[in-house]
Amino acid sequence: xxxxxLFVILLGLWLLMSGHYSFLITSLGVxxxxxxxxxxxxxxxxxxxxxxLFFFPRxxxxxxxxxxxxxxxxxxxAKVIISGKIEPETFTVKASQSTDVAKVTYANxxxxxxxxxxxxxxxxxxxxxxxxxxxxxxxxSNVMDKKVKWLExxx
Amino acid sequence: MDLFxxxxxxxxxxxxxxSIIIGACGLIKLPDVFSRxxxxxxxxxxxxxxxxxxxxxxxxxxxxTVKLILIGVFVFFTSPVTSHVTANLARKKNLMPVGKKIxxxx
Numbered sequence: 001x002x003x004x005x006l007f008v009i010l011l012g013l014w015l016l017m018s019g020h021y022s023f024l025i026t027s028l029g030v031x032x033x034x035x036x037x038x039x040x041x042x043x044x045x046x047x048x049x050x051x052x053l054f055f056f057p058r059x060x061x062x063x064x065x066x067x068x069x070x071x072x073x074x075x076x077x078a079k080v081i082i083s084g085k086i087e088p089e090t091f092t093v094k095a096s097q098s099t100d101v102a103k104v105t106y107a108n109x110x111x112x113x114x115x116x117x118x119x120x121x122x123x124x125x126x127x128x129x130x131x132x133x134x135x136x137x138x139x140x141s142n143v144m145d146k147k148v149k150w151l152e153x154x155x
Numbered sequence: 156m157d158l159f160x161x162x163x164x165x166x167x168x169x170x171x172x173x174s175i176i177i178g179a180c181g182l183i184k185l186p187d188v189f190s191r192x193x194x195x196x197x198x199x200x201x202x203x204x205x206x207x208x209x210x211x212x213x214x215x216x217x218x219x220t221v222k223l224i225l226i227g228v229f230v231f232f233t234s235p236v237t238s239h240v241t242a243n244l245a246r247k248k249n250l251m252p253v254g255k256k257i258x259x260x261x
Contacts, residue, residue, distance in 0.1 A: 009257075013225075015241060016218065016222075016225075017222065017225075019191050019218045029190055044162065046173060067204075070200050070201075070217075071201075074174060074197055074200060074201040077181075077193055077194070077196075078174065078177045078197065078201075081177055081178075081180060081181035081184065081185070081194060081197075082180075083228075084178065084184065084191060084253075086186070087255065088186075088187075088189065088252055088253055088255070089254050089255040089256070089257060090188055090252050090253030090254070090255070090256050090257070091256070091257035091258055092258055092259070092260065092261060107235075107239065108235040108236070108239075109235075109237050111196070111235035112196070112231065112234070112235045113196075113200075114193050114196040114197040114200060114201070114260075115192075115193055116195075117185045117189065117192050117193065117238055117239070117242050118198070118239055118241075118242070119242040119246050119252075120243060120260075120261045121241060121244075121245050121261075122261045125261055127246070127260055127261045128240065129189045129190075129192075129252050130261065131190060131193045136257075137221050
């Protein structure tokens with residue numbers, strides 16, 4: 001089941017990237033996708049972590065929210081850099097997600113919003129560096145944590 | 156209509172270049188490695204997102220649009236990883252960030 005969905009994703013990507021649809025080239029593309037799936041199966045890469053399918057249904061909503069958040073914190077970071085009022089702070093937050101993929105998504109989302117960076121990860125504690133106490137409060141309020149927990153669903 | 160799209164594209168490029176310039180200023184101005192990563196993150200997200208948006212508006216609907224979106228997706232997946240690796244290495248070498256430390260650090 002997972003192999004089939006990986007094959008479909010790879011083939012879709014191939015079709016979008018190539019732009020040539022003659023019989024020979026398309027059949028070569030299908031063959032290479034099948035070979036990739038075979039190699040991934042042999043290397044036992046197709047598991048919950050390699051292909052987090054349980055993310056996909058809610059991913060779109062999450063991404064829209066994340067883009068909005070990135071835009072807002074971009075503005076705030078620009079303000080902080082121009083005004084020069086920086087009070088960096090370092091603190092730890094707890095991640096409530098159960099799977100590793102969701103934890104990685106949470107840490108990546110923290111780093112992706114400018115103004116906050118995840119500097120260290122140990123089990124389910126993240127050490128976060130923030131440019132300002134406003135950015136720090138954003139992370140400490142656990143809004144993003146809950147969003148990623150929702151994205152993960154009940155795993 | 157063409158003029159309208161051109162104006163929006165110009166606006167996107169303007170905001171993109173503005174955020175890259177501010178990010179570059181931040182890279183010089185901020186005090187330590189950890190703070191400078193924030194400025195680099197601004198270039199990664201704000202700069203690339205607005206430039207790609209402008210280019211997407213210019214190409215209209217074609218395969219090139221899909222490729223531009225894919226560039227965006229890959230940048231959005233890889234840039235936080237590089238930021239995290241930089242910050243993590245600095246912490247591993249026992250470099251402490253400037254400023255307040257709240258609670259016990261890892």
